[in-house]
Amino acid sequence: MDVTNIEIKTKNAECKPAENKGSSVQIKVLFFSRARDLTGLTELPLELSSGSTTQDCLNKLVARFPSLEEILGSMVLALNEEYTNESVIVQDKDELALIPPISGG
């Protein structure tokens, strides 16, 4: 849990000086179930150059958390609580959710 907090803070610090406002967007990534285990996070602010797609977001996430690779092929990707695909362009303040299936019961 401590690790989680540190990670969010450092990421916040990284993201805050969004100098070139026009050329970058900041989104919020939400992690669910297995994605939470793999990243140790429930959410993460992510800065991307404007015009980036959801696929670009995923690439950036996998670069940072290589273990996320294992669930990329089997999860629901939702942008602002709606199903999305990899080629959609993200806007500033968008929420991107990574939702792998749970099978327990």
Add this chain to the structure above:
Amino acid sequence: METNGGGGGSAADVSRILSELETLKTAKNDIECRISALEAQLRDLTTTTTKKDIEDKNDTVSNGSCPLISAVHSNINHDLSPDSVYRYSRHLLLPSFGVQGQSNLVKSSILVIGAGGLGSPALLYLAACGVGRLGIVDHDVVELNNMHRQVIHTEAYIGQPKVKSAAATCRSINSTIQIVEYQEALRTSNALEILSRYDVVVDATDNAPSRYMISDCCVVLGKPLVSGAALGLEGQLAVYNYNGGPCYRCLFPTPPPTSACQRCSDSGVLGVVPGIIGCLQALEAIKIAGAVGEPLSGRMLLFDALSARIRIVKIRGRSSQCEVCGENSAFTQQQFKNFDYEKFTQAPLSTLPVKLNLLPEDSRISSKEYKEKIDNGESHVLVDVRPAHHFKIVSLPNSINIPLASLEVGLPEISKALKEEDNSGSGASLYVVCRRGNDSQRAVQCLQKMGFDSAKDIIGGLESWGHDVDPNFPTY
């Protein structure tokens, strides 16, 4: 007679009270028997009398305090019995559910697959609400470590089939519905036959292959599926294959890798989390069977217990490319029967833990052998490679905890411990233990590569220690 008498005569008082209690209890029992006999007599009379008789009786017996009776008096244009009207009166009073919803429910049939954490609350509510026929599938037996979440079972049923236990509870809640027990594992060989007898299917299972199998079977048979899942502190809920909506495969065409599939028996689960999802499953099933409201189709509910958040995400519609429900799919009943779901998901349909066998025999010792080594005073180091929160539950004396994930970081600690233990100068032995004996083998493989050639694992882990050496050792 002394009232608040101090010491004297207490034995006589006790005997007097006991005797009076006995008399009262006997009298109470007689009264209860008479009440029950009269009630039965009344039931017989009301079921054999005609509608006219009931109306007459109502005129004399009722003084207008019960609204049900005035309904009978005016007209009955539904097929709910007087007892049903009374039992389900709170449903009937709901304008958006009412007589129509309840009549639909009474005529419907719902199958619940799995009588565990999700199935328990789902079955309790489905039995209580008056579903006409309720099927229960499960092959497991009730265990003590189920009790914290599988609230349909009682301690008296530990060791007995879950289906039997769940059915008994359902019957005790509602004796007027039909309960069908399937004390068997759901497989491609029996799924079509079982599911085809029901209007709505509730997936309350705990593994990936079952989820794909049940979804495919529902597509093939055209049945709506209420799917729930829970693990740790999270839950998911969706209605599949409903009215042209997507199926489970439309969302997850590729099964997650085995490493991503976790079980409650490994990862843990907060009991109330499947409880909440199971209740929501009952709700969705009741809505579909009662033909009221808007089922959670094309949407997925995500429940996060820790942050107290429920999110509902719009999910994709039916995929035209779906291999099972898509436009060009020719997934037939025969193909379903031949489909290997365990191979497809790389996971077993049963929840039995896998037993790996990665090491040669001379790199392993049994828990009994390890006990002998302790008794003989052999100098050794025992490394427990379970995660730290497992180690906190219980551990063997003098073991050091180095979780498998951080084994490499812990190598210096192991070397140091071995040096300290080496009394004779001939070197201390190195043993590795985990919960069930799988991770310990992985750890020994790793240790041997790092130069700890003599590392051995304890076969079957702490579970076998509890089983073969110390029956008082807590298992979990």
